Structure formats: C-alpha cells, structure tokens
Amino acid sequence: MHDIAYNLITGAHFEVDRLVQEALAEGYSANDVLDDGLISGMAIVGIKFRDNIIFVPEVLVAARAMKAGMVYLEPILSASGIEPVGTIVMGTVKGDLHDIGKNLCIMMLRGAGFIVHDLGVDTKPDEFIDAVMEHEAQILGMSALLTTTMPNMGRTIEAFEEYGLRDTVRIMVGGAPVRLEFADDMGADGYGENAMECVDMAKRFMGAGEAEEVEEEVESVPVAGSD
Structure with missing residues (x-):
C-alpha cells in the first residue's frame, strides 16, 4: 500500500x-x-x-x-x-469561481465514505437550501477564496435561519481567507483549514471519529513532479 x-x-x-x-x-x-x-x-x-x-x-x-x-x-x-457515513452538500459561494480546495475536500470526503453532492461554484443561498432538502444532507460545506465573497457564507446561514432550517444541518466552512473567528461570527458549526480537517470535522459531526494522524510522514515523502 x-x-x-x-x-x-x-x-x-x-x-x-x-x-x-x-x-x-x-x-x-x-x-x-x-x-x-x-x-x-x-x-x-x-x-x-x-x-x-x-x-x-x-x-x-x-x-x-x-x-x-x-x-x-x-x-x-x-x-x-x-452504508455511507453521511450525506454532504458542498459548493463555492455566490460570486466565487474557485474550486480546487473544495474539490480536494470532496475527493477525500468521498474516499472516507461520505456521499457528496457538489454544487460547483457561484452557488446562491437558495441553491444550497434546495440541495440540502432534496438530498436530506446532514452536513453543508461552503468554500470561498475571495475576501469579497466570504460574507456570502454568512448570508447563506442567515437564509437557513429565515426558512427555519438551521437546526437541520451542520454547516462547515473553509477557504484560504477564512479563519475560525470569522466562522464563529457568522454562526458556522465548524471551520477546516485544509482537506484533512474537513474530513475530520465531517466525521465528528456524524460521530464517526477522526482521520488518522499523518503529520509525521510528510517530511519523508517527495512532492509530486519532483525528480
């Protein structure tokens, strides 16, 4: 292996x-x-x-x-x-077209046994709501790479509250400019700095434990494309 x-x-x-x-x-x-x-x-x-x-x-x-x-x-x-570990809806928020980090998270979540429905980029709050309801998702993941689109995470959470659906789903957020304090302020349930933390968080939300620790292995492994 x-x-x-x-x-x-x-x-x-x-x-x-x-x-x-x-x-x-x-x-x-x-x-x-x-x-x-x-x-x-x-x-x-x-x-x-x-x-x-x-x-x-x-x-x-x-x-x-x-x-x-x-x-x-x-x-x-x-x-x-x-049986899948759980069902997750993922998307990059409205106004943001970046998806590499999100796609890495999705790949690792699927590998960890989750069903993941990818809404792609530039996702409006009502699209998140519709997908969570349609797929009966337990978790919603939102990504943003631009500081100008980060507030749309909070607007999406507010939309769930307005429709009385906030308690039906756990919401996790991530992206290069996102920080824990921002996630807390907007009312998210969790913040992941990277794809590993995203998987760990989703597992905790579902009561499935945490991913294995691999930090100690990193230094001994070459990078992709190296000689």
Missing part, C-alpha cells in the same frame, strides 16, 4: 492504476486499498498543500492519480452495500 500512496503523491497516475489492479488481484480488499493507499496518500498531499510545500499543479496531478485508482474501487465499494 505504501507504493500506491507514494506514487499518488508523486502524481504517477499510470503506476497507481497498475498498483491498484495488482493489489485487488492479490486479494487486498477495496477498503484497504482505499484507506491505506489512496486516502493516506491524499492526506499527505493535503498537508503539503496547506504548508505551501506543493502548489496547485502538484495537487491536480495527485488528484488525477487518485481518480485512476478509484475507477477500480468505486464499483466494488458500491456493490458491497456499505
């Missing part, structure tokens, strides 16, 4: 494709390949991105490598009938 994680982090998607197939053929379960290979690799990618060790291009190639492995795992996991 270490080889799968290593190649994912370095963005070697053809190798991840081959190694995932080999692991399944050798009798490893889809859950083990997912947790010990793909998820552990993406967790380290998330930490490196948070700490500015790697940047957007490296995250994208790592994400491509994870998708290459998920092609083989998703049908197995779906057929196993395992």
Whole structure:
C-alpha cells in the first residue's frame, strides 16, 4: 500500500492504476486499498498543500492519480452495500469561481465514505437550501477564496435561519481567507483549514471519529513532479 500512496503523491497516475489492479488481484480488499493507499496518500498531499510545500499543479496531478485508482474501487465499494457515513452538500459561494480546495475536500470526503453532492461554484443561498432538502444532507460545506465573497457564507446561514432550517444541518466552512473567528461570527458549526480537517470535522459531526494522524510522514515523502 505504501507504493500506491507514494506514487499518488508523486502524481504517477499510470503506476497507481497498475498498483491498484495488482493489489485487488492479490486479494487486498477495496477498503484497504482505499484507506491505506489512496486516502493516506491524499492526506499527505493535503498537508503539503496547506504548508505551501506543493502548489496547485502538484495537487491536480495527485488528484488525477487518485481518480485512476478509484475507477477500480468505486464499483466494488458500491456493490458491497456499505452504508455511507453521511450525506454532504458542498459548493463555492455566490460570486466565487474557485474550486480546487473544495474539490480536494470532496475527493477525500468521498474516499472516507461520505456521499457528496457538489454544487460547483457561484452557488446562491437558495441553491444550497434546495440541495440540502432534496438530498436530506446532514452536513453543508461552503468554500470561498475571495475576501469579497466570504460574507456570502454568512448570508447563506442567515437564509437557513429565515426558512427555519438551521437546526437541520451542520454547516462547515473553509477557504484560504477564512479563519475560525470569522466562522464563529457568522454562526458556522465548524471551520477546516485544509482537506484533512474537513474530513475530520465531517466525521465528528456524524460521530464517526477522526482521520488518522499523518503529520509525521510528510517530511519523508517527495512532492509530486519532483525528480
């Protein structure tokens, strides 16, 4: 599994494709390949991105490598009938077209067993409300990269309050300019600084525990695209 994680982090998607197939053929379960290979690799990618060790291009190639492995795992996991951890609606708020951080969170949430409905970018408050009601989501995640669009997080929360729906969903927020104090002031239930914290928070909301700690592994792993 270490080889799968290593190649994912370095963005070697053809190798991840081959190694995932080999692991399944050798009798490893889809859950083990997912947790010990793909998820552990993406967790380290998330930490490196948070700490500015790697940047957007490296995250994208790592994400491509994870998708290459998920092609083989998703049908197995779906057929196993395992109950999802929970249902989440995610979107970037109105006026904001940035989605790389959100997409990384979504990928890791899905890998952790959540059903995630992605509303994309430039999402209006009523679109968040409609999606939460339609999918009976327990959690709503909002992202913003621009300081000018951050207030739309608060406006969305106010819209849930106006419709009497605030107590039906846990709301978590994130994005480069967002801070814990801002999240508290707007009335969010939680704030995640990075994709790992996003997964941990969602698991806590659902009473499913926290993701494994991988900080100690980061320094020994190369960055995607390095020699």
